[in-house]
Amino acid sequence: MSDPVITVDDVGIEFYRSRKRKLSIREMVLKGTDTSSKDTFWALRNISFDVGEGEAVGLVGPNGTGKSTLLKVIAGVLIPDEGQATINGGVAPxxxxxxxxxxxLTARENIYLTGGLHGLTKEQIDERFDDIVDFAGPQVRAGLNMPFRHFSSGMQSRLGFAVITSLDEPVILVDEALAVGDQAFRNKCYGRMEELLSAGRTLFLVSHSPADLKRFCTRGIYLSGGRLVADGPMDEVSDRYAADQKKA
Amino acid sequence: MTRLQAILDRRAILEILVRRDLRVRYARSILGYLWTIIDPLAMALIYFMIFVVIFKRSDAGHTPYFLFLIVGLLVWQWFSASITETGRALIMEQKLVRSTNLPREMWIIRVVIAKGIEFLLSLPILVVFTAWYVMGGEAHLNWRLLLFPVAVVQQFLMLVGFGLILAPVTVLVDDTTRVVRIIMRMMFYVTPIIYVIERAPDWLQTIFMFNPLAGLLEFYRAGFFEVPINWAAVAVSWVMTFGLIGFGLHLFGRLERAVLKEI
Structure with a gap:
């Protein structure tokens, strides 16, 4: 295996259990104490693994075990309280x-804005513009100059998927995003994912669909209760997860 | 320092964000630009009526008093708009903040720059009134006008410092916005915008000196009025500017983790 693209080293992240943990000046003044809850839990703890270039990793586990949190840590939009996650290159989340x-803003302006925020230059977006819009479909093309909020949620997701998958980043993180759109669009998404994989990109996929996982991923990581339970070939990990699910 | 480098590397993205802000503000109507000018003009007119017409105290500030008001109010507009907006900078853009891993200081810097450009766009009023008073022989420009751009840079740094403190605190502590609103209202009157520091009683003058805006306004106004600069206020102001930036960067780094979990 070449140098790892993703290195997750003993990552842990702690959250407050209560939703209402914001401090309130009013409460601090009236009661003289900070009444917010100090009750915390570790959404992830002692998670370590490496992902090599071109690997396709599926992340499985029951709801609320930190799969999305782990993806956010890898994407750099959450900072772990313990350990660290390092990415060699950028991430397309x-x-x-x-x-x-x-x-x-209009759909057209949004394509430039989002592409720009993820580091594409205006010229690069110009080049890819038609591909992006083609991929998102004829309805999106018809509404290019329409404010984005007038789009249906399906159209919004399509455009989102089209823009993010046209980035050059070496790592692609997917959080159940394949469930968007109708069957036709989903097939298109599958096609795009396979293209990206064969181009040597590294894929990190969260999904509850065994079929999707087995289709794309060669390696599986199984999280439960914020701990890493298993890390191995996708088939084995997926079967083990399925067996655990039956028991529960 | 590496953070600063990371932000500089993403200048292009900063530019995209600032352009977007300005487009949202100005694209809709021509009035968008007029508001930038009407607001300080209306305020200047109000204070002119109160102090000059009613109380007959045109000596509250430098002469010509109207020009004195305009400088102060334009500067205040940038200051107050930035403080209000940077407080909400992370909350308003939470979707963007959550989906990109840019250095998060950028969300604050971009607000200060956008408001700063609005300030620069409002300067034509200052030019017009200066020309008017200079031609009427009531005002004389001097070489200290060179301090004006220095003050712009200083105000930018100061506002970034304030923003780095306010933005994460607003996310973590409820009611920050309300408290800031009240403090800003008081700030307006303890800042030498409608009067000069020297008009206040001695004991108050000492307190006013610790308002970083006092020294800032000394630089802004120096080129327009033939009065000595209050160097003590200027020194305090610069020390506080660097203090704010240093403390802001430190606090922002400390609170960043918690903020990301919260938004």
């Missing part, structure tokens, strides 16, 4: 598909 888009 298919996490919040429409995260970089702004409702009041």
């Amino acid at each position: 298919l996490i919040e598909l429409t995260g970089g888009f702004l409702g009041e």
